[in-house]
Amino acid sequence: MLINSLQNHNFLLSKLIQLKDLPYATLHFSQIHNPNDFTYNTMIRGLTKTWSNYTSAIQLYHQMRSSRFRPNNYTYPFVLIACANLNSLNIGRTTHSSVLKTGLGSDGHVAHCLITMYSRCGQLGxxxxxxxxxxxxxxxxxxxxxxxxSKAGYAEEAVGMFGRMREEGFGPSETTLVSVLGACGDLGGLELGRWVEGFAGENGFALNSFLGSALISMYGKCGDLESAKRVFEGMTTMDSVTWNALITGYAQNGVWDKAINTFQQMRSEGTIEPDNITMVGVLSACASIGALELGSWIDKHTSQKGVRHDVYVGTALIDMYSKCGDLDRALQIFNDMPWRNTVSWNVMISALASHGRPQEALSLFGRMREEKDKRVSPDDITFIGVLSACVHVGWVEEGRGWFESMRGEFGLVPKIEHYTCMVDLLARTGRLDEACEFIESMPKKPDGVTLGTVLCACRKFNNVKVGERIANMLLEVEPSNSGNYVISSKLFANSKRWEDSAKMKGLMRERGVVKTPGCSWIEGDDQVHEFRSGDGSHYRAGEIYLMMDLLCEEMRIEGYIPNPSLV
Structure with missing residues (x-):
């Protein structure tokens, strides 16, 4: 039996919050006839910190303000954190105004929460x-x-602030080091990142999940995967964040087989359950090497766990199925998504374009433009997909129209990728002189991809005049790219200019340029096998080469004659 007093009401409310019983706590609060500021603060804190019910916390704050009680330095921090998590800048600014009116602007805890609120709302100034x-x-x-x-992407400012902090005599805490490591990863600041690791070791910081994961992520972003693995193996306690940091590091650096193998190791140990971030990282690796079997398993697993409709997991599944050739399954997942962000639309549009279904890609772009969700709007990546669709179907005028609409209708500045699409569109349709004029009108110098697109078209249409001009430009931009020498040599050879063809091969030898060996991956028995051209290091290489010889012999018997000019 409860004694009907405010003190006992407050005690019970605190206990209900500790027990995380939201329905009963809400009911109990509603039955308190004369709540005081402590009661309001207790409930606002519970809604924010215990239940992450930020909208209700702000509603209760407004209710408190309309009553005879004034918010104080115990109220504002939790209200500001709620605003930060809701990205509610307007309410945050109004709350800041109230803070100043009540004279609490100098309160340290309130000020810290104001910084957090403005940072998360993108108002770093x-x-x-x-x-x-x-x-x-x-x-x-x-x-x-x-x-x-650091979290807002202002990495240089974060590092600079860290330097000022040390100059003023403050020793960094674990929280400081984690933030600085995030900035180092974004900047590629490997030297400072290594200093942070050394400082942490010298000053007795435990290599826990928080700090260890930040180190692994930093080394992964900086491309030092050996150090990332070293830190990982040196940790005594790991969670999903730790595994995710290593898997994502491998995936970001194109070491997809190790990303998948690390995931398989995580599964085999069975102590930590993969989460959404794990799935997104592994799916990106599956997409890159065509590991459809594992990708399909993840699809089923996420469906069973009820997370397949997560927008990031769903988008990663669309990307994986598209790159593995199952476009119908990709479309099915896309259409089943309860909510799609801009990236989801972009991935599906690009997939349709690259799979020879440009009309469907442009139709989907039309659907995207009609989307009522204000959070979804075409960006520069969207237009790469749209222009690629025009390239595949050869629609020069429509492609030109969309390119020009980027600035006029959508307020987007075309990037080198968009210029490359337009050059590709003109070149593939045989308008090589027009493609060259377009290159000359570009605000920046063309890169190797742009010029290589024209060179390949010159070979296709046997246009040696334009091809020779583009080849000379390419050899200045990418002097170490073997493909440029090979294609140029073939172009001259097709036009019977044997001396120029031989000159290209000689120049290639003179500069020490060698062909990059081809590389492929095959998935089997829950493992990913990597093969490189001319490499005999695989443990079953003898059997593999024997089978290849048998296949080549069967192809010869069937009448297959290779066409070396296409190589």
Whole structure:
């Protein structure tokens, strides 16, 4: 039996929050006839911290303001955190105004939460002004600002702030180091990242999941996968974040077989359940090497776990199925998604374009433009898919129209990739002189991809005049790309210009340029096998080459004659 007093009501409310019983806590709060500021604060804190029910927390804050109780320095931090998580800048600014009116602008905890709120809402200038206004800064102040810069993608500012912090005599905490490592990864700042690892070791920081995962992620982004694996193997306790950091590091650096093998190791150990981020990282590896069997298993697994409709998992599945050739399954997943972001639309549009279904790609782009969700709008990646669709179907004028609409209708500045699409469109349709004129009108110098597109078209249409001009430009841009020499040599050879063809081969030898060996992957028995041209290191290489000889003999008997000019 409860004694009907406010003190006991508050005690019970606190206990219900500790027990995470939201329905009963809400019911109990509604039955308190005369709640005080402590009761409101307790409930707002519970809604924010325990249940992550940020909308209800803000609603209760407004209710508190309309009553006779004034919010205080125990109220505002949780309200600001709710605004940060909801990305609600307007309410955040209104709350900041109330903070200033009540004279709590100098309160340290309130100021730190203001920095966090503005940072997460993308207002780093406002966050910095709050920080600069703190007269007596402590370590939490510095961490809030460094973390704000790092998470918002202002890596240089985060590193610079870290330098200022050390100059002013503050020793970094674990939170500081994790934020700085995130910035190092974004900047490719391997030297500073290694210094942070050394500092952590010298000062007794435990290599826990928080710090260890940040180190692995930093090394992965910087391309130092050996160090990432070393840190991983040196950790005594690991969680899904740790595994995800290593898997993602391998995937980001194109070491897809190791990404998949690490995932298989995670599964075989069975102590940690893969989460959405794990699935996205592994699916990107499956997409890159065509590991359809594993990708299909992940599809079934995510469906069983009820996470396949997560927008990131769904998008990764669309990408995987598209790149593995199962476009119908990709479309099915796309159409089944309850919500799609811009990336989801982009992946599906590009997949349709690259699989020779350009009309469907452009039709889907029309659907995207009609999308009522304001969070979805065409971006520069969308137009790469749209222009690629025009390339595949040879629609020059339509492609030109969409290219010009980027600036006029959508306010997007075309990038080198969009210029390359237009050059490809003109070149594939035989308008090689027009393609050259377009290259000359580009605001930036063309890259190897743009010029290579024209060179391949010159070989197709046997246009030696334009081809020779483009080849000379290519050898300046990419002097170490063997493909440029080979295609140029073939182009001259097809036109009986044997001396120029031989000159290209000689120039290739003179510069020490060698052909990059071909590489392929085959999935089997829950393993990914890598093969490189001329490589006999596989443990079953003898059997493989024997089978290849038998197949070649059967092809010869069937009458197959190779065409070396296409190589």
């Amino acid at each position: 406002c966050a910095r002004r709050v920080f600069d206004g703190i007269l007596d800064r402590d370590l939490v102040s510095w961490n809030s600002m460094i973390s704000g810069y």
